Amino acid sequence: MIRLLLASLVALFLAVPASADRIKDLGGFQGIRSNQLTGYGVVVGLPGTGDDNLEYTVQSLKAVTSRFGFQLPPGANPGMKNAAVVMITADLPPFAKPGQRLDITVASMGKAKSLRGGSLILTPLLGADGQIYAMAQGNLAVGGLGAEGADGSKIVVNVPSTGRIPEGATVERAVATxxxxxxxxxxxxxxxxxxxxxxxxxxxxxxxxxxxxxxxxxxxxxxxxxxxxxxxxxxxxxxxxxxxxSAEPSARVIVNARTGTVVISSAVRVGPAAVTHGKLTVRIDENQRISQPAPLSGGQTAVEQRSNVSVEEEKKPMFLFAPGPKLADVVNAVNAIGASPADLVAILEALKEAGSLKAELIVL
Incomplete structure (x- = not known):
């Protein structure tokens, strides 16, 4: 696998010449960017999977009902299993005009088990400056699923406490670029x-x-x-x-320590160095033998432990890097000794420590 990967990388780098890129693919104009919007709201209509009487859920419901001139009695503590407090997030694209629609993401803040089947009550979405830039409302589309049995057993598929509302917000104010x-x-x-x-x-x-x-x-x-x-x-x-x-990128060797993936850029060079890499294996075999004494000898039957210890060392030839080898030379030399991904990482680290690897070694 490592040989195939490295060979493919070499073929890619050597076969594709330097070509021109469009300027738009290299960056963007200052000020032409999206802006993040957030809001705090309430989702209602849940089938008993809401926050279940959390204090801030009750306060949120009181705030919502007060918009319509309805005040809950003092000390009222209504059941809230059908409602959940949520955070709403959205990206306001550049040049968005009032009346345009935005997709929004809704995520539970409390103990709601699922937002499936809920509806978001009209909620303002604010920018970093505290101004209202959009209004959100609508029915949630939830990809997750959760179920719970009477004995406490439960199953959860994906994340049912998060959902989306396609075109669930309407832009109310444009951002000046x-x-x-x-x-x-x-x-x-x-x-x-x-x-x-x-x-x-x-x-x-x-x-x-x-x-x-x-x-x-x-x-x-x-x-x-x-x-x-x-x-x-x-x-x-x-x-x-x-x-x-575009300019040739800097010489880098990227190592993912968790997956063993190694990517070497085409600009990597290696100074003069001699490398050898072997494999030492110690093997211990434990066997048991029953010792049976002769009849009428007065001896006792016993278990005799026998251990066999052996050491095997795989011989690998030493290879020499001439001054200034390129990526293809590095790959061919490493393939010659049959290095695994872990072995390759060890070789690269040793070359870097010796000062022979002319590249930045980045471990993810």
Missing amino acids: GFDTAPTLTFNLARADFTTAQNVAGVINRTLGAGSAQAIDAVSVAVRAPEGANVRSTLMSTIENLDVV
């Missing part, structure tokens, strides 16, 4: 790299004219643009579809 009035447009790379930032600025300057863009740092590229949403929208569309050659 400021892209049409900002002094410049700023394009941010998803991964910091000075070379890629310079390449992006160069492509924009060749398309729009010298001095149109400049790389501020390893992430941001500032683009001069006239004011006006229409003009800037056209300009941003043009920039996003330009092709640019």
Whole structure:
């Protein structure tokens, strides 16, 4: 398996030449992003699987009924098995306008066993600034299932205490992005790299004219643009579809210690080093033999313990890395000794400690 994986990686890296990427696939313009919304509400209509008289559930129900001018009597403590307090979350996409619909996720905060069959009461969704940006309401779609017997036995499939309401919220307020009035447009790379930032600025300057863009740092590229949403929208569309050659990523070896997966980037180099890797096996066999004395000898029957201890060492040849071998050389050398994923990790760690591995070793 490890040989097939490493061979596939080598073929991929060696067969695919460096190609251009669209600028839109490398990052995004500053301010053009989604915003997180949250809300606190009550789900009603549950078939006895609610919070069962939790104090904050009672308080929430009183708050809901007070909207309609109905006040519960002082000291009232109604049964709440048919209701549950929930948190509502949603993502408000950029440029969302009032009247558009959002998908929302509803999750129980208390001891509700299941939200299946419940309906969310009208709930405001707030942004980080405390302002209301959407209103949520609707019937929940719950993928989980739970059942409980009279003797206490129960079964739960997936997570019945969480559900979704497709298009369950209506946008009430748009978020100003400021892209049409900002002094410049700023394009941010998803991964910091000075070379890629310079390449992006160069492509924009060749398309729009010298001095149109400049790389501020390893992430941001500032683009001069006239004011006006229409003009800037056209300009941003043009920039996003330009092709640019990305810089070769840094040399990294990624090791997942839990699964044994090892990924080696094409930029990995190994300095001069001699490596040998063997396998030592110690085997202990325990046997019992019955000792039976001759008749009339006066001896007693006894159990005799016999142990056989052996040591086996698998001989592996030492291999030598010449100066500056590439990924293919590393893979061929490791395959030559038949290293398992665990053995490969041990070899890479030893090479890193010896200073021969010219890459960042990352253990997940």
